Amino acid sequence: MKKYDYIIIGAGFFGAIAAYELTRKGYHCLVIEKRNHIGGNCYTKNIEGINVHQYGAHIFHTNDKEIWDYVNQFATFNRFTNSPVANYKGELYNLPFNMNTFYQLWKVKTPQEAKAKIEEQSAEYKNIIPRNLEEQALKLAGKDIYTKLIKEYTEKQWGTDCKNLPAFIIKRLPFRFTFDNNYFNDKYQGIPVGGYTRIFDKLLENIEVRLETDYFADKDYFDSLAENTIYTGPVDLFYNYCFGKLNYRSLRFENELLETDNFQGNAVINYTSHDQKYTRIIEHKHFEFGIQPKTYITKEYPQDWNDALEPYYPVNDEENNAIYLQYKHLAEAEANVIFGGRLAEYKYYDMHQVIGSALARMKKIEEKRK
Template sequence: MSYPSDILIVGAGFSGAVVAHELSVNLENPPKITVIDQRNHIGGNCHTERDSKTDVMIHRYGPHIFHTDNEGTWNYVNSFVKFRPFVNRVKAKYQNQIYSLPVNLHTINQLFGQSLNPEEAKRFIDLQADRTIDEPSNFEEQALKFLGEKLYKAFFFGYTKKQWGCDPKELPASILKRLPIRFNYDDNYYSDPYQGIPEEGYTEIVRKMLDHPNVNVQLGVKFHPENSNQKYDHVFYSGPIDEYFGYRFGKLGYRTVYFEREDGEGDFQGNAVINYCDESVPWTRIHEHKHFMPWEKNDKTIWFKEFSKETEDSDIPYYPKRLISDMEKFQKYQEVLEKQSGVTFLGRLATYRYMDMHHVIQEAREVASKFIYDFAR
C-alpha cells in the first residue's frame, strides 16, 4: 500500500508537531504535510516567548514544567533543545500563611502546630481522616476519607471550587486519584525522575520539529472539516472533538483560564508558583516567570495572576470537566468517531482528557509509528 502523499495536521502544538516530524524523518519519501493552526503562533498552550519589556521568557498560557518517568521521551525532547534541571516547588497561601505543596510533613506540622516525625504523622492523619466514608462518591468525600476536614479545607476546598467553578461535591472522586500527601519533607511537586525546562523555551522545540522542507505551516487558519477532509489523503486532528462534529450532541464542558499581568523590579514573590487557597481570593495562583529559568539573571520581573472560568466561544479550552453529562456526550462523539476514515484524533482536546506534555508527546509518537506501520504492511 502506498503512503498518502498529501497530509493535513490540525494544530501546531506538540501533538501536531511530533506527528509532522516523525512522518518527515522516518519515511524514505515523506509526504507533503500542511500544518494549520488558528492562532498566530506555533506551540499551542506550551508557547513561550521572550517578553520585550522585561526580557523574561514567559509561558503565555501558564506554567509548563516538563516531567516524565520515560527515559526515551526525555531523550527525545532533549534531542531538539537542551533541558535545564528544574524542580517545581509550589507554595500555597492560606489564611495569610505560606505552606509547601504537595502536602508533606512540613505542611502537616505547620498547619497543626506539631513537630511530628513520619510515623507519628501517619497515625495523626489517620485520626483526622473520615473513616465513616466507605466508597467516596465525589471529590470532597475522597479528600475527607484520606485527609480529614482541616487539610481538605485548607488546601483543596477553596482552590478546587475556584478552579472548577462548582462545589467539590459535584466533581468525581477520580480527580483525586491518589493520596496527595507525603510523610517526609520532600516538596518536589512531581515525583518523576526526569524534570526540566528547555533553555530556549518550548516554542523552539516545536519550531525545530516543524523545520522540514516537506512541512508547510500556515498560521491564523481555521479548520473546516467539510472542506479540508476532501482535499487531503489523511487528516491528523488535535482540536476539540465536539467542534469537529459541529456540536451535534452539544458542547463538552471545559474550564479555561485568563491572566492579569503585572511588572516590577527585582523579585515579587521569591518562587515560581504560589497557589491561593482561600475561596475569598479570586485568583487561583500567581506565577512569576523569571523563576522558571533561574540560570538567567533579570533585574526586572513579570508575574501573572491566574483566574479560572467557564469556557465561552471566544476562549481557549484548557481543562476538560468530564462531568457525567459531559461523558455521556463524549461517548456519543466517540461512537461517530469510530465510523470515520481518513482522520486520526489525538491530543487533549480531540480525546477529551487532561494530558501532560510527556503524555501528549508519547501519544503522538505512537500514533505516527502506527500510521507508518499500517501503510508498510
C-alpha cells in the same frame, strides 16, 4: 493527485510531532493553525528577556527515558524542580503534602506523628461511603488539610461548592512522609532553556505552516488538499456538535511586568482561600533561574467556558463522558482522519503523554505502509 499526503490541524505537541515524524519518513505535510503562533498552549514568548508561559505554567516531567531523550533532541532542559507553595490567608505551606507541610500545620516532626495526626483528623469519616468530593477529602485527609489546602482552591478551580463535585475527582491524596518538596515523582524533569517555542521551531522547520488559518472556515477546500487528515481540535466541533457540546473549564490570565527582580521567590504559589479570586501566581523567571532586573507575573483565574474562550480542562463527568463516547465512535470509523491530543480525545494529557501518543500513532502509520 492531492497536493499533500497529510493536512494537520493544530500546531501543538501532537500536531507538530506528527508533522515532524511524517515529514522525516517522506510524507508531504501541511500544518494549519488558527492562532498566530505555533506551540499550542505550550507557547512561550520572550518579554524583557524572560520566557513567559503564555497559557499557564508548563513543567516537563516523565519517567519514560525514550520520551525524555526524544524531546532533548530539540532543546536543552535545565534542572528545574517544581516545588509549589500554598498561601492560605497569609500562611505558607509546602506542596505536595509532605513532612514540611505537616510541621507547618501541626508542628509534628516525625512520620509517625504525622500519620497519627491524619488518622485522628479523619477518624470520624473512616467508615462513610463518600457522596461528594468534600466527604472524600475529609475521609482521606481530615479537616485541617481539607480546609486550608483543598476546599476553597478546588471550589475556585471548578466554580462550585465541593459538596456538588463528585467524589471520584479526589480518588486519593498523595501524602509524602519525607521532607521532599518535589511535586513530581518522575525521574526526568525540567524546563527547556530558552522556552518551549524553540522546540516547535525545530519540529516544524522546513514544514509548511499556515498561521491564523481556520480549518472550519473552508473545510471542503482544505480536505481537498490532502489524502489524510490529523485533527487535534475539539472533537465535537469536527462533527458540528451533532451530539451536543462538550464542557470544559477555562482560564483567564492577568499579566504584569514589575520593576523588581524578584516578586515571590518561587515559580508557582497557589492561593487556596477565597480571599483571592485567582488560584495561583506564576513568576516566570524562576522557571529558568533568571537574574533579569525585572520580573513578569501571571495571575490565573479559572472560569466557566464558552465558545469565545479557550477550552483548558475537560469536565470528565458522567454526562460529558457519555457525549464524548458518541463522538469517539464516529472518530474511530473514519478511514482517513486521525484524532489526537487533549481536545480531540477529550482527555487531560500531560505533555509527555501527548508526545507518547503522537509517536505511537505515527509508528502505526509507518507499520501500515510496510
